[in-house]
Amino acid sequence: MAEQTQGAVPLSAVIADAATGVALALRGEGDPYALSGILRQSDALTSAAVRVLGADALAPYAVEHRAAPVGADDEAVVRQALAAYPPGADASQVSVWSYRGLIEASHAFLPAGAQPWPAPPEAEAAWVAGDPWPKLSHRVSQVAALALPGLAPGLAEQLAARTDDLARGFVRAVRRRDWLQAAGLGRWLARLPDAPSTLGLDSGLAFIRQMGGADPRVALHVVAAQRFYGRGW
């Protein structure tokens, strides 16, 4: 991890706080969600946090029948993050997909402002078919934020062909007590149509929440699986 400027809140803590806010909103608790409410545009780490959270920064807006409309401040926060941290030429596939997810979520969940949202960048997906299942599973867990309704339909279709492999990755991750990976995979498996019944996905998500839910990002994945796909208890 890069060195922090002395005296500043670590980025990971800012992300954790924001993830807590998102999870709370997905559970329907707390005040009506506003991204700009939990990550203020003027804060130094807001853009970095939004970039890391990706589409999840806007996940509460994917919930149907939201009480409050999305404000213009949110648009500014997202645009700032997109401008500040575009994936470089040597960016990882996960980074590109995550960036793409944030743009897709902006298209889908934020109102069109004065200027259009950028087009989502092309993201390579050969790894989805080619990675051995442990590596595939690790990567897929890192793009768990894309497991939102309507996002990355092409990726979802490709991942569906590897459902069994992702389920194996879920088993491996739980047994290794890698709760973040397990939760991310469980969230994707919740979205995919044919998770193996013997996996016990619902009880698995509940188990992960009990064992690893103290990590807000773990909790966020578990809540998203429940909120959007009705899996877990």
Add this chain to the structure above:
Amino acid sequence: MVTDRTAPVETAALAAEVEGLLEPAEADGVFRDTRECGGALLLAALLLISPPTPRPKTDVR
């Protein structure tokens, strides 16, 4: 420690940190196993073709 959310940060380092957080290396596995408690150990049952009595695992990560 001051918890100032507006403190300036060094941009390049932050960009690297963002990339790192997006794709962190896989953590080492934690392998903790169920401990036996109670009578089972005292019975010392002979289990045909089962492993030898486990030795204490020293490498608990």
Add this chain to the structure above:
Amino acid sequence: MTGGRGDPGLLDRMVQRSLGWLEEARPLFRLPSNVTTDADPNLTLKPLGELAELTQLIGVLHPREEIRTAARGLFAFAWNETRDGELFAELIRGEPFATYPVELYGVFTQAGLRHAEVDELVHTTTRLRGWRVAREDHTRTLGVLNAERRIGLRQHADFGAVLALTGLGGLPEPWALDRKSAYGVTHDVFHLTDWGRNRQRLPPELADYLRLWVPSWLENWLEEQLWDLAGELLAVTACLPAAPYDPVAWQRLADAQAADGSVPEMGAAPATGDPAEAFTACYHSTLVTAFAATLARIASDEAEAGPPAGDTASVGGRTPCESETAL
């Protein structure tokens, strides 16, 4: 799903090297004079029983003549250590209600090696109502039932009903498996399939379950370097219809095999000058490696030959009472 073609060269080398180490370890398999009284059965009878169980299988099923010959030599040695079965008469007279002498005796009867007095003794002891009382461990009960079948005794319980109570039969969440239950699952498969001899006994539902989840468990326990369990999981894989072959997993197990052919139970080979200690730490994993590589070799040959016709999943060396399918 088609079976995976394995690497016969690698598999056969692993069997040969394992058998080589076991051959050298013969003196450590010898039973002490106090074996029926105060010797620890886990350090005496158990190793010899495993040696007999697995070398019998390799001696019958391995496609290569020289490997079968080596395995048969070890199996004959084991029978000789029981003094042609006299040992079991002594054990049963000393502990008439114990199951282990019956389980061990069954290993030899499947090869046609019998002892008249033992036959009479078990005929009596296994007919007691007390023999039918449920045992603490359902997997172990499957082993007893398999021994009864091998000896030609009436089975004291319904195999399918007991299987349903085990860690395999209950189809538990695959992520909820701990080490002990993993050993339980592998042994459920071994007892059910008679150690891979009758693989068609594996019902499709259980085969599907294992095909899905064994790769995860294998990856976990290879990472943990628990080589005996990894070997057992590879053996289970080889029991599946059209068995898949995982070249990476096999190479990892091959890499764990030491220069002398031994496979440590866990981690790196133990640094000990005490031969008895080294034996205890290695004999089980070494036997399992030879066993798993034999089953994988057979599965690989079948994949090479293409989809077989008719009764596909059964291999040679069938045991008596074959018509009594377990499920």
